[in-house]
Amino acid sequence: MVGSAGHRVGTDFSKPCPYEPTVRSKLTLNEVKLQLQKEEQLELSKTPESVVPESSASAFISLALQIEELQRALAWEVQARSSGATYQELNIQKQRTVITQRIWKLRGLQHVYMPHLWEYLATDQLKHLDAPADVIFPENVKLFLPSHLSRENQTLPRACKEGLPDVETRLREAECYDALDDLRRALRTRSAGLLFQVRNVSGQMSTMRAEGHQRRVLINVNLAKLRYQWSRNALFLLKGHGNWERQLKILEDKHVSGINERMLSAREEAEAADIRERGLIYVGATGPSSRDALTSQGEGQRKISWIWYSFPADVDARSQTSDAAFNETLKIEWCKSRARMLRWREEVELLLEEMRRVVAFAQWKSAWWRQRVDSLPNASPHLQEGVSARALACSDRELSLAERLGSVWAGLMTLGQEILADVPAAHLTAVEVEIDATAEQGYDDEREDDDTLPDDEI
Numbered sequence: 001m002v003g004s005a006g007h008r009v010g011t012d013f014s015k016p017c018p019y020e021p022t023v024r025s026k027l028t029l030n031e032v033k034l035q036l037q038k039e040e041q042l043e044l045s046k047t048p049e050s051v052v053p054e055s056s057a058s059a060f061i062s063l064a065l066q067i068e069e070l071q072r073a074l075a076w077e078v079q080a081r082s083s084g085a086t087y088q089e090l091n092i093q094k095q096r097t098v099i100t101q102r103i104w105k106l107r108g109l110q111h112v113y114m115p116h117l118w119e120y121l122a123t124d125q126l127k128h129l130d131a132p133a134d135v136i137f138p139e140n141v142k143l144f145l146p147s148h149l150s151r152e153n154q155t156l157p158r159a160c161k162e163g164l165p166d167v168e169t170r171l172r173e174a175e176c177y178d179a180l181d182d183l184r185r186a187l188r189t190r191s192a193g194l195l196f197q198v199r200n201v202s203g204q205m206s207t208m209r210a211e212g213h214q215r216r217v218l219i220n221v222n223l224a225k226l227r228y229q230w231s232r233n234a235l236f237l238l239k240g241h242g243n244w245e246r247q248l249k250i251l252e253d254k255h256v257s258g259i260n261e262r263m264l265s266a267r268e269e270a271e272a273a274d275i276r277e278r279g280l281i282y283v284g285a286t287g288p289s290s291r292d293a294l295t296s297q298g299e300g301q302r303k304i305s306w307i308w309y310s311f312p313a314d315v316d317a318r319s320q321t322s323d324a325a326f327n328e329t330l331k332i333e334w335c336k337s338r339a340r341m342l343r344w345r346e347e348v349e350l351l352l353e354e355m356r357r358v359v360a361f362a363q364w365k366s367a368w369w370r371q372r373v374d375s376l377p378n379a380s381p382h383l384q385e386g387v388s389a390r391a392l393a394c395s396d397r398e399l400s401l402a403e404r405l406g407s408v409w410a411g412l413m414t415l416g417q418e419i420l421a422d423v424p425a426a427h428l429t430a431v432e433v434e435i436d437a438t439a440e441q442g443y444d445d446e447r448e449d450d451d452t453l454p455d456d457e458i
Helices: 029-044 057-080 086-113 123-130 164-200 204-239 266-277 315-370 381-408 410-420 437-451
Strands: none
Touching: 029 057, 029 164, 057 086, 057 164, 057 204, 164 204, 315 381, 315 410, 381 410
16 A cells, blocks of 8 residues: 555555655765765866875865764763773773774874964864873864864965865765754654653563663764764854854754654753752753653643754755755654554554453353253263253353443443544543452452363363
8 A cells, every 4th residue: 555645555665664754965974975076086187197195185074074973982982881891991992092093094194185284273282183192082182174273274275275174164064964864863763762662661671671772872862963063063163154054053952852852941941950950860851851840831832943844955945845854754753643543543443352252252151151061961960960050150150251341341342432433532432440350350260260170070
């Protein structure tokens, strides 16, 4: 079955999945790298072979972006580790070695594209150029790209090779959109994981496993947030204020929320800050939180974070593309809500069928016992009398159970049928059910005793 929008429904896999976004960034980071490589290849064809550099400007900036990502991940791991176990220290040292090797490679390329960088750095910044790892950890070393220099120094040939700031600008802008895509994807994963955990996970072992998965998702959320913030800050230093800030806004912790989550109000933010100051457990939008102490504002109004309606577009068609991307995000949430609704209807159908089968089975069991009243015609009169009495008693008990459950569940079955018939909520039947758990438990014990009797003794 295929939906009206051309998306697959059910088991038809010939159409795109309705739960995956199709409106993405105008150009991803890899696509911008490909464009730059093609442009540089065209320029190399016009350049004498004797002056061709060993590596391109885009490769130089791309290497720096990779190092920054490794630095953020390692800094987060160092900050989040609970203890200094040997295997943790070993893993951290391995990562530091990899980062150090890449930094030295970057410094070699920096002599080509930023030949006199040291002349434009402050005294306290020079130690980052050749400091050993025991003085400054690799995750804290500054790389000094064009975005780290002032706007005046970026245009000086001795500080930056011509065209290098433009290369970083294009890569930084693409990285911002990539980071937003990663952030939205991680937030959707977090929302789905929390919903699944609340509805399906129980027990200590399963709960701990689910919480471990949520911690890994939370790490991805924070890394995507940091990646956007770093790239956005660098882009601002390169371009200054402009129309691009309408799409790439400042990202704060309160903006990191799922599309099905509302942002905190000003009053809630003040209360959350007070809770943090008192050393309680509320730590913000992207960490573990307890909102029981916060003033609830209800669900009458909900403000969605700007990350869900900020998408790249051309100047002449920005609103159309942004609307299309935002509408697609809402469509995905609608599809998920519809799937949950259909699963809920399925549960109602299963519940009604289970109640019907319980009553039908009790009625069948009653008739089954009555067929065994005269099951031993050749037995002694005393044995025949005992078997008949036992069979009639069990038959009456089964019939009584069928009648009692039919009476107790009559209102529930009517309500379920009304729900499946899409009767408005205001007209649904009000049902109150009282169940004697003690009587049900006693009956189950007797039924188990009855089912243990072999047929040849009846």
